[in-house]
Amino acid sequence: MKQQLFKCLPVALAALFVGGAAQAQTQTPASTSATQEFSTWSIGVNAGVLSPLSPLGGKNDFSNWKSSFGYGLSIKKQFTPYFALKLDGIRGKLKGDNSEPYESGQTVTGGNSAYETDLSYAATLSAQVNMFNIDMFRKQDVLQLYLSAGAGLAGYKPTVTDAAGATTDFAGGKSISELVIPVGLGAKFRVSEKINFDLGWSVYFVDGDNLDGTYRNNNSDKFNYAHAGLEFALGKGKQLAYHNPVAATYDEAVAAKQLAGSLKSDLDNQKAENAKLRSEMDDLLKDSDGDGVADKLDKCPGTPGNTVVDGAGCPLVTPKPVEKVIITEEDRRVVRDAIKNLEFDLGKATIRSKSFPTLNRVANLLVTKNFSLKLAGHTDNTGSAALNMRLSKERAESVKAYLVSQGVNASRVEATGYGLTQPIATNKTAAGRQKNRRVEFTLY
Missing domain, CATH: 2.40.160.20 (Porin)
Known part of the structure; x- marks a missing residue:
């Protein structure tokens, strides 16, 4: 052995x-809070x-x-x-040594x-x-x-x-x-x-x-x-x-519980904000007579169905003949300025007042030259896809409603929302997300 x-x-x-x-x-170096x-x-x-x-x-x-x-x-x-x-x-x-006996009293002799x-x-x-x-x-x-x-x-x-x-x-x-x-x-x-x-x-x-x-x-x-x-x-x-x-x-369980509570609170706040936004947009875009002019801007409410109306919601007595016009570089510049200066309140479809002057020039262009306009709303990837699709549509409709309020024929303005599906820049940076939050104007 x-x-x-x-x-x-x-x-x-x-x-x-x-x-x-x-x-x-095999031990992983400390790289996160969970690994030490x-x-x-x-x-x-x-x-x-x-x-x-x-x-x-x-x-x-x-x-x-x-x-x-x-x-x-x-x-x-x-x-x-x-x-x-x-x-x-x-x-x-x-x-x-054996100088003392064992605890039992036994003494050792010899050896x-x-x-x-x-x-x-x-x-x-x-x-x-x-x-x-x-x-x-x-x-x-x-x-x-x-x-x-x-x-x-x-x-x-x-x-x-x-x-x-x-x-x-x-x-x-x-x-x-x-x-x-x-x-x-x-x-x-x-x-x-x-x-x-x-x-x-x-x-x-x-x-x-x-x-x-x-x-x-x-x-x-x-x-x-x-x-x-x-x-x-x-x-x-x-x-x-x-x-x-x-x-x-x-400690990890306590932290996870606190994080879950924080996320639930954020979600509840976001739901409340979304509900408020939907209520505001429904009130803004409500069109009781279906003539394409929102009630808040309609000066002739109760127009019969299929009636051609002007930008104020009143019937057109004599439609103006369609004139063939040519879109000039100056016309395109007016539209580019409107796109560049267009701003909305955060997370809403409310147009900020600083955007009105350039939008007014677009409205004047549409009225005087009889142009048609396509509005395409886009967002970044912040929030759910459904929310972004709805917000992009509502922002395009908000621009349309403003142009119509300035005398533009509602039938000549098409508003469409594309949500986050057509980014023109990366969503990984604040600058890229800013570019993706836009409404595009197309004259035709």
């Missing part, structure tokens, strides 16, 4: 580094007390144990907030009277499990409780003293290697973003009865190590060991 463990321990160490490298390659980069590697230094006994059962070979100074190093890879693999190494001395063991190393690979975060509503806690268990090798040289006071090296002074199984618990405090204070206690079960250089009581030897130390987190980001997924999920 010892030879196999010698072979397996380097493999376990290699697996610790390879597994960490593989996880680092964490620090998963750490190194530690510690010092404490080595004692050659265990409170977990079994009788020690010597009745009186003594505490000695010990120290160690560690390397840890955190795979999840709750699980890590930790490579530990400790050194120190273990001492005991070795004392020993001192130089623990050259105890190298172990352990799984460490974080029990829980103290506050489930904090994403980064400061206190952590953990349990650990693993396996490894210990190398040591016992020196024994017999009843006559003679001191000898056990096993001829050669170093002994044995399998050890550490079981421990501890508490860790985060004192800064990259430094932790660690308090721990571990019991090492030795696969042999030679740690104290004495075969007695027919049981394997044990020792324990109580330590305090500092752990230093490596790399960027917060420590994964202190990350609380429960609290993070709770």
Whole structure:
């Protein structure tokens, strides 16, 4: 078993580094609020007390144990907030004698009277499990409780003293290697973003009865190590060991609920605005007698059906003969000026007053030269397609209604809405969207 463990321990160490490298390659760097980069590697230094006994059962070979100074190093890879693999190494001395009886009152006679063991190393690979975060509503806690268990090798040289006071090296002074199984618990405090204070206690079960250089009581030897130390987190980001997924999920749920409430409020406001806009447009474009002139502009309401009316909604007594005319460059300039200066209230079909002078020149052009005009309304892609189609139609109709109010024959003006279907520029910029919100004039 010892030879196999010698072979397996380097493999376990290699697996610790390879597994960490593989996880680092697959981890997505922090790019959004939903993805976060964490620090998963750490190194530690510690010092404490080595004692050659265990409170977990079994009788020690010597009745009186003594505490000695010990120290160690560690390397840890955190795979999840709750699980890590930790490579530990400790050194120190273990001492005991029979100067006092056992707690049962039994005294030890004969054989070795004392020993001192130089623990050259105890190298172990352990799984460490974080029990829980103290506050489930904090994403980064400061206190952590953990349990650990693993396996490894210990190398040591016992020196024994017999009843006559003679001191000898056990096993001829050669170093002994044995399998050890550490079981421990501890508490860790985060004192800064990259430094932790660690308090721990571990019991090492030795696969042999030679740690104290004495075969007695027919049981394997044990020792324990109580330590305090500092752990230093490596790399960027917060420590994964202190990350609380429960609290993070709770925060995300709260944020999602707040966002949903905000979106619902915006939707309700938009619906109310749309309803108001529809009401205003219905009132503006209402034509009770169907003569093509809105009631607000109709000076002769109640005109019979199929009656040809003028721009004021009154019947034409003698239709003017149609004259063939030629559209000049000056005529086109008048139309271009009207298009350039045409503005509406935001999200409405109400024409702003600054547009009236150029529209008046278009109206005069249509009346004096007997032209016909096609109005084509267009919008950008803000809002739904149905809303934009309706708004474009209503804006074209609004321009028609104004021209008719200035004396233009309603039958000579055609108003059509195309919504967002015919952009002339990109909708990804404010300037592009401004160009797409337009009403085109076509003389014929």
